[in-house]
Amino acid sequence: MSETNSIAGQVLRDMFSTATSWLEKSSADIDALNVFPVPDGDTGTNMMLTMRSTMEEAYRAPDNSASAIAHAMAKGALMGARGNSGVILSQIWRGMAQGLDGKESFNAAEMAEALLKSADIAYKGVSNPVEGTMLTVMKDAAKEAKAQVDRGEEDVIGLLEAVVNAAGDSVARTPRLLKVLKDAGVVDAGGQGLYTILEGALRFLKGELELMRLRKPQIIVSDLPSTVPLPQATGVDEVPFGYCTEFLLKGEKLEPESISKRLEKKGESLIVVGDESAVRIHIHTLEPGSIVQFATKLGTLHQVSIRNMDEQHQDFLEMQKERMPTTDTAVIAVASGDGLKDVFGSLGAAAVIPGGQTMNPSTKDILQAVQSVPSENVIILPNNKNIILTAGQVESLTEKKIKVVPTRTIPQGVVALLAFDYEADFKTNAEIMEKALSSVKTIEVTKSVRATRINGLHIKRKQPIGLLDDELIAAGDTDLDVINKILDKLDMKEAEVVTIYYGEDVQAEEAEKISASITEQYTNLQVELIKGNQPHYSYILSIE
Amino acid sequence: MAVKIVTDTLSDITGDLAAQLGITVVPLYVRFGEEVYRDRVDISSEDFYRRLVNEPKLPSTTQPTPNDFAEVYRKLAQETDEILVIVVSSKLSGTYQSAMQAKEYVKDKCRIEVVDSMTVAMGEGLIVVSAVNAIKKGAGLDQAAEMVRKAHDRSHLIAYFDTLKYLAKGGRIGKAKEFLGAMLSVKQILTVRDGEMAPLTRVRSMRAGLDYLTSVVASYQNRIEGLAVEHTTNPEDADVLVERLDAIFPKARILRSIISPVIGTYSGPNAMALTILEA
Known part of the structure; x- marks a missing residue:
């Protein structure tokens, strides 16, 4: 493929015009990524409208130099910026314009410089930059551009390709940086929007117009395990969000910095950007009136928008409800140890209630979890024989329909959850899940709390003991000894998968030794080792 | 004509x-x-x-x-x-x-x-x-x-995926994304719902997967117009499935095929698909 060493102003304009149409195709998908309390509920639409205004102005540039076009784009972006993401986007164009200032056209190195400038200006525009947003994506993209130039890349398309890939990876990482994204299981909407714009520009340069007409942009999927927030975290939050207030202030000799200082204490998510003649202001405040009053003293107000965010929050909750269940049934589980909680979360439990042996949750704890999930039908996995009854009490305390699948151990809970059938109805699912319990055997290893005689065993205090499906049947010198004694009693020819969850007091090396020993003895088995971090039980083994 | x-x-x-x-x-x-x-x-x-x-x-x-x-x-x-x-x-x-x-x-x-x-x-x-x-x-x-x-x-496609890695990377994951990120190694059973891939259930092993697929066919007994079994890299597993299905639907009438490389890009190796066309 031939190299493209330089980009002229017209190409700059055309590539981002194409990118705008590309973004437009997925703006609804990007809207759907929004997570409150990351504000503006329609990031995709806002970015698309901002880009439209950006490009309209680009066609009014006084000449066709890269500099003139970039400055026109920056102006158009500022005038038409919508929402938080739009304002940040306008700062990206402002940085680009500064980077390309005075240039007729630009090469790879100059493009990298301009991108770095974009990242820099974008960060400066936000009073409290948050990582895991489009700011991070912009920064990572610019960093990659710089790295490519340092490596000697001279082809602008090659450079942009690397930048787009880096931006995509950065978008995929956003849930690692921002908990609200992780909890909602989505990537950052603004970051996705920025990625889509860059990708659109790249596709234009690669001449993929026909392809772009037929396809639409892909939303990036996070590779992060989707964990679920505990019910406490999803409880009703009564803190008011106030009003999302934004407008364009036009005047003379405006000073964005001093305006920013004046407004700093008036609210959250403050952004003040612009120049002497036009400043865009975005803030979340409980008193929009005082902000507007202050601004009218400095100049004239345009495009004033004041939106009630509590209303937006309600809309968001509604949207969440629509988006969450592909089924109207939620499964909640009882488990302790963050490893075990994550196992249930990653397998799709809607909530995990802390509890287990010697820490049985109350009926109220379970009821609270039941109420917190957005489904009318709830299946409860108690995962302990002492919790089955408590869970059964919940049914009479809620209007939701409840089924308790009587799981007595963690492995039973896991097989029940796995057997969940997305196409089956509530009642059938409870049956399928209960039926699955017979497919697993559970070994639990713990230490005896006192000396005793039971089931023909003489047990000393603190001696390792083992339970098979809740029944004490072995005692030994070491954990491994106990495990082996129980495994000897089982018909292992039927087994296929052994999962070992090791407890909070067990060292990883110890657990690996046990895993290796089982793998060696039973060569046909698939053995999996997981840090369950559960208290009391040094090991819980699932044999399927 | x-x-x-x-x-x-x-x-x-x-x-x-x-x-x-x-x-x-x-x-x-x-x-x-x-x-x-x-x-x-x-x-x-x-x-x-x-x-x-x-x-x-x-x-x-x-x-x-x-x-x-x-x-x-x-x-x-x-x-x-x-x-x-x-x-x-x-x-x-x-x-x-x-x-x-x-x-x-x-x-x-x-x-x-x-x-x-x-x-x-x-x-x-x-x-x-x-x-x-x-x-x-x-x-x-x-x-x-x-x-x-x-x-x-009346066309019911049920697919057994050894991994969702390829589907996720290809961006075609649809609603099946609910199955991503499981901390245990699990095999996914997916279907096509409203034109896109959707989750059905999960199993821990190929054998359990075969049991599941067989049970689905059994649930359509006597209402089957056509039946097809496909694989990606694992004809032997598909053969086992066909043998087991023979009791429900004569294996001579079971259509065998290989999952298209285009789909294989998303399904990855060791995948199987079973299709029932309801009568």
């Missing part, structure tokens, strides 16, 4: 079977880096899967161009004045758009009806077979198209 049928290679109807049915199959494209192949024309399934597993970069796939369809339409227009085009779900591929656009390039006096099958692989393939049979029995274009349009409700 009898209606002629056109489909795409995602129906997994290729080679002898296509010839036997008397239909035209338009290939999609598979791309490894700069090398572009027509699905099972320039690259065999075996070669494809070998490369899928061994090469560091995943291949990408592209729909046929409108021109690919237009050429087929023009050629068939010499023989017939009615063409029924059955394509893969428009939520999974742009093939439907290409097939539709191609109509504008054909000046011949020939009616062309393009139907979105809303499914894929043999889910689509068994619908094509059913359409061929309907036309043999004398159905016209409108009647056959109407049957095909409704057929996805």
Whole structure:
């Protein structure tokens, strides 16, 4: 493929015009990524409208130099910026314009410089930059551009390709940086929007117009395990969000910095950007009136928008409800140890209630979890024989329909959850899940709390003991000894998968030794080792 | 003049079977880096899967161009004045758009009806077979198209995926993304719902997967018009499944095929698909 060493102003304009149409195709998908309390509920639409205004102005540039076009784009972006993401986007164009200032056209190195400038200006525009947003994506993209130039890349398309890939990876990482994204299981909407714009520009340069007409942009999927927030975290939050207030202030000799200082204490998510003649202001405040009053003293107000965010929050909750269940049934589980909680979360439990042996949750704890999930039908996995009854009490305390699948151990809970059938109805699912319990055997290893005689065993205090499906049947010198004694009693020819969850007091090396020993003895088995971090039980083994 | 049928290679109807049915199959494209192949024309399934597993970069796939369809339409227009085009779900591929656009390039006096099958692989393939049979029995274009349009409700594709890695990377994951990120190694059972991949359930092993697939077929006993079993890299597992299904549906009538490399890009190795066309 031939190299493209330089980009002229017209190409700059055309590539981002194409990118705008590309973004437009997925703006609804990007809207759907929004997570409150990351504000503006329609990031995709806002970015698309901002880009439209950006490009309209680009066609009014006084000449066709890269500099003139970039400055026109920056102006158009500022005038038409919508929402938080739009304002940040306008700062990206402002940085680009500064980077390309005075240039007729630009090469790879100059493009990298301009991108770095974009990242820099974008960060400066936000009073409290948050990582895991489009700011991070912009920064990572610019960093990659710089790295490519340092490596000697001279082809602008090659450079942009690397930048787009880096931006995509950065978008995929956003849930690692921002908990609200992780909890909602989505990537950052603004970051996705920025990625889509860059990708659109790249596709234009690669001449993929026909392809772009037929396809639409892909939303990036996070590779992060989707964990679920505990019910406490999803409880009703009564803190008011106030009003999302934004407008364009036009005047003379405006000073964005001093305006920013004046407004700093008036609210959250403050952004003040612009120049002497036009400043865009975005803030979340409980008193929009005082902000507007202050601004009218400095100049004239345009495009004033004041939106009630509590209303937006309600809309968001509604949207969440629509988006969450592909089924109207939620499964909640009882488990302790963050490893075990994550196992249930990653397998799709809607909530995990802390509890287990010697820490049985109350009926109220379970009821609270039941109420917190957005489904009318709830299946409860108690995962302990002492919790089955408590869970059964919940049914009479809620209007939701409840089924308790009587799981007595963690492995039973896991097989029940796995057997969940997305196409089956509530009642059938409870049956399928209960039926699955017979497919697993559970070994639990713990230490005896006192000396005793039971089931023909003489047990000393603190001696390792083992339970098979809740029944004490072995005692030994070491954990491994106990495990082996129980495994000897089982018909292992039927087994296929052994999962070992090791407890909070067990060292990883110890657990690996046990895993290796089982793998060696039973060569046909698939053995999996997981840090369950559960208290009391040094090991819980699932044999399927 | 009898209606002629056109489909795409995602129906997994290729080679002898296509010839036997008397239909035209338009290939999609598979791309490894700069090398572009027509699905099972320039690259065999075996070669494809070998490369899928061994090469560091995943291949990408592209729909046929409108021109690919237009050429087929023009050629068939010499023989017939009615063409029924059955394509893969428009939520999974742009093939439907290409097939539709191609109509504008054909000046011949020939009616062309393009139907979105809303499914894929043999889910689509068994619908094509059913359409061929309907036309043999004398159905016209409108009647056959109407049957095909409704057929996805009785076409049940159930896929066993050893991993979701490939599906996630290809961005075609749809609602099946709920299965991503499990902390245990689990095998996913997916289906096609409303034209895209959707989760069904999960198992821990291939054997449990075979049990599940068998139980699904058993639940349709005596209501089965067609049954198909497909694999990617693992014919022996698919053979085991066919043997087990023999008790429910005679294995001689079970259609065997290989999952298209285009789908293989997303399903990865060791995958299986079972399709039931309800009577």
